[in-house]
Amino acid sequence: xxxxxxxxxxxxxxxxxxxxxxxxxxxxxxxxxxxxxxxxxxxxxxxxxxxxxxxxxxxxxxxxxxxxxxxxxxxxxxxxxxxxxxxxxxxxxxxxxxxxxxxxxxxxxxxxxxxxxxxxxxxxxxxxxxxxxxxxxxxxxxxxxxxxxxxxxxxxxxxxxxxxxxxxxxxxxxxxxxxxxxxxxxxxxxxxxxxxxxxxxxxxxxxxxxxxxxxxxxxxxxxxxxxxxxxxxxxxxxxxxxxxxxxxxxxxxxxxxxxxxxxxxxxxxxxxxxxxxxxxxxxxxxxxxxxxxxxxxxxxxxxxxxxxxxxxxxxxxxxxxxxxxxxxxxxxxxxxxxxxxxxxxxxxxxxxxxxxxxxxxxxxxxxxxxxxxxxxxxxxxxxxxxxxxxxxxxxxxxxxxxxxxxxxxxxxxxxxxxxxxxxxxxxxxxxxx
Amino acid sequence: xxxxxxxxxxxxxxxxxxxxxxxxxxxxxxxxxxxxxxxxxxxxxxxxxxxxxxxxxxxxxxxxxxxxxxxxxxxxxxxxxxxxxxxxxxxxxxxxxxxxxxxxxxxxxxxxxxxxxxxxxxxxxxxxxxxxxxxxxxxxxxxxxxxxxxxxxxxxxxxxxxxxxxxxxxxxxxxxxxxxxxxxxxxxxxxxxxxxxxxxxxxxxxxxxxxxxxxxxxxxxxxxxxxxxxxxxxxxxxxxxxxxxxxxxxxxxxxxxxxxxxxxx
Numbered sequence: 001x002x003x004x005x006x007x008x009x010x011x012x013x014x015x016x017x018x019x020x021x022x023x024x025x026x027x028x029x030x031x032x033x034x035x036x037x038x039x040x041x042x043x044x045x046x047x048x049x050x051x052x053x054x055x056x057x058x059x060x061x062x063x064x065x066x067x068x069x070x071x072x073x074x075x076x077x078x079x080x081x082x083x084x085x086x087x088x089x090x091x092x093x094x095x096x097x098x099x100x101x102x103x104x105x106x107x108x109x110x111x112x113x114x115x116x117x118x119x120x121x122x123x124x125x126x127x128x129x130x131x132x133x134x135x136x137x138x139x140x141x142x143x144x145x146x147x148x149x150x151x152x153x154x155x156x157x158x159x160x161x162x163x164x165x166x167x168x169x170x171x172x173x174x175x176x177x178x179x180x181x182x183x184x185x186x187x188x189x190x191x192x193x194x195x196x197x198x199x200x201x202x203x204x205x206x207x208x209x210x211x212x213x214x215x216x217x218x219x220x221x222x223x224x225x226x227x228x229x230x231x232x233x234x235x236x237x238x239x240x241x242x243x244x245x246x247x248x249x250x251x252x253x254x255x256x257x258x259x260x261x262x263x264x265x266x267x268x269x270x271x272x273x274x275x276x277x278x279x280x281x282x283x284x285x286x287x288x289x290x291x292x293x294x295x296x297x298x299x300x301x302x303x304x305x306x307x308x309x310x311x312x313x314x315x316x317x318x319x320x321x322x323x324x325x326x327x328x329x330x331x332x333x334x335x336x337x338x339x340x341x342x343x344x345x346x347x348x349x350x351x352x353x354x355x356x357x358x359x360x361x362x363x364x365x366x367x368x369x370x371x372x373x374x375x376x377x378x379x380x381x382x383x384x385x386x387x388x389x390x391x392x393x394x395x396x397x398x399x400x401x402x403x404x405x406x407x408x409x410x411x412x413x414x415x416x417x418x419x420x421x422x423x424x425x426x427x428x429x430x431x432x433x
Numbered sequence: 434x435x436x437x438x439x440x441x442x443x444x445x446x447x448x449x450x451x452x453x454x455x456x457x458x459x460x461x462x463x464x465x466x467x468x469x470x471x472x473x474x475x476x477x478x479x480x481x482x483x484x485x486x487x488x489x490x491x492x493x494x495x496x497x498x499x500x501x502x503x504x505x506x507x508x509x510x511x512x513x514x515x516x517x518x519x520x521x522x523x524x525x526x527x528x529x530x531x532x533x534x535x536x537x538x539x540x541x542x543x544x545x546x547x548x549x550x551x552x553x554x555x556x557x558x559x560x561x562x563x564x565x566x567x568x569x570x571x572x573x574x575x576x577x578x579x580x581x582x583x584x585x586x587x588x589x590x591x592x593x594x595x596x597x598x599x600x601x602x603x604x605x606x607x608x609x610x611x612x613x614x615x616x617x618x619x620x621x622x623x624x625x626x627x628x629x630x631x632x633x634x635x636x637x638x639x640x641x642x643x644x645x646x647x648x649x650x651x652x653x654x655x656x657x658x659x660x661x662x663x664x665x666x667x668x669x670x671x672x673x674x675x676x677x678x679x680x681x682x683x684x685x686x687x688x689x690x691x692x693x694x695x696x697x698x
Contacts, residue, residue, distance in 0.1 A: 042454075043453075043454040043504045043505045043508065043559060044504075044547070044550065044559055045454060045504075045534075045535040046535065046537075046538055046546040046547070046549070046550055047550075048549060048550050049538075049545070049546035049547075049549040049550055050534075050535075050537040050538065050546070052549070054677060055674075055677060058677065058681070061647065061681075062534065062681065065456050065458075065533075065534045065579065065682070066456060067456050067457070067458075068455075068456040068457045068458020068459065068460075068461045068580060069457060069458070069461055071458070112464065116464065116485065120486075120487075126486045126487045126488035127482075127485050127486025127487065127488065128485065128486075129470075129471070129474040129479060129485065129486060130486065130488060132471055132474070136471075139471065140471070143467040143468075143470060143471070144467070146464075146465075146467055147467035147468070150465055150467070158638045158639070158641070158642050159580075159635070159638055160462075160465050160583075161458040161459075161461060161462060161465070161580040162458060162579065162580055162649070164638055164639050164642060164644065164647075165642050165644075167644070171642075172639075172642045172643050172644040173641075173642040173643040173644075335643070409487070
């Protein structure tokens, strides 16, 4: 057909509703996608460089500044790395408080992404404010859900963005039972809203597309992966955090300030909600599993567009668990255990809302940081995002350029990309040469 | 709706939110105003805010909120265009107001930093310094904080709507600690604390969580940094510890920048 012989580029200079700055370009020649490029032009900030020479206890607050949307993920991967390096494992109520804080971040971040950033793609709006004109109840509920997560961050962490209460060995101050009790009402309401979100997102129309990448997430018997675990995959990988760099590599490509990750054999993998759902479905709370079953969602889910439903299910799980942690809370005798620095290398992993976040530090006997490596989830997903773009565009060539642009943006948002994390806001550029 | 809604509407304030080098946390503070967001979206026209909406309205804008610092040549040019399209420019947060944590590069070698992080330094284009917005264009008001306090942000937007100056205290964190009724962590526990020299605005969170202020709101007006350094030395802090405390989230804001010595970094 004549139209298939055209070659053209479709571009979007500023991709909205993602965190950070980037651009995207798709080139289509004779009905085939010949080039897909996700350019990350968020300026580099060099965290790994200026961490050198800082005290090991400072990495928690410094690395949280990589991302305003998932600061707790940075704090937890950093603190776990430092504690494991020093031979300390934080347990009991101190760990419960940290996990509660992390549940708060999941609720806040997932509520933001599901309702305010991603749902507008499915429902045909520019954003949540525009969506609120036709669906005021949905947006009002979304804000209540988000607020419930932020309240957890505020009470346990001190504030919503860049919380201040985590320290090596535990927390600076353990909250009183009465403080946590103030969260219960909001969380109970949030649980109802989250269940409604599963029904709402489960009933959306999804583009027909599946991917077959290896799915990598943390796993820990008896719990859904959030704050710790071994690194596992649906293809049998099962390693401790310390072996991360033996199995995954980052490479630097010219158009991007983000480093791309892949497996050491060169294959592509994904991290995030679909991976966690595939490898730890059984560990979700019964209510979350029931909600998933109610909309016909079962592991493994391989359509990345359905990640919005998985996030809604994870919202149910995170709210449920936050309520359980609060119900079981007993004030600890001390807010932290003593940690003495010692020379060595430590590794820390945790599940940011958008996927696995790995930190590695080398420190000396004084606790001074000699070297730091941070691999954020969006770097790890970048290769898969580009592959999905190619796959989705190839199946959607009948769409107009405007429709195709929207579909491409939606594809990128499936990953809830955090571009400041990967250093990296998106510009869409589709070229049908 | 009130009966006034039927009256001919006054043109709404056109709001734009711009991002430069930053973590997005300060603009997220706007979306974190869960109780006020929809009312705000009714009172102002959100004309440019890519993190929240893909709809954009061309300038000029009545109020531009600017997050992030200037670290690239392209951004140095873009901030000029933002300024010329905006009646008022308000910087939000430590990056836009003071250069941010990434201003730590200003005291090191950026080439070395690039080579530590990236395998192909030649692919990276960046300036040697991270500088605040006021180094490049006229700024009408600056909000401090890493991150900013969302109530202060609402005050700035509310003041703009009311046509008055924002009421933002320029005293120290100490005054907020007293109002909150928190026991002084320096006096009671000997904990190093930047509260006496740090700009108020957070509500004195850290001391309420039994830790010293780490200065994320940057210097207050006319702080006595030297006296505080001496006090910290007397309490047993090393020079390195004092340097690190002053030189993190507002590393290039004076007088934090020249406090202590930079030898420890």
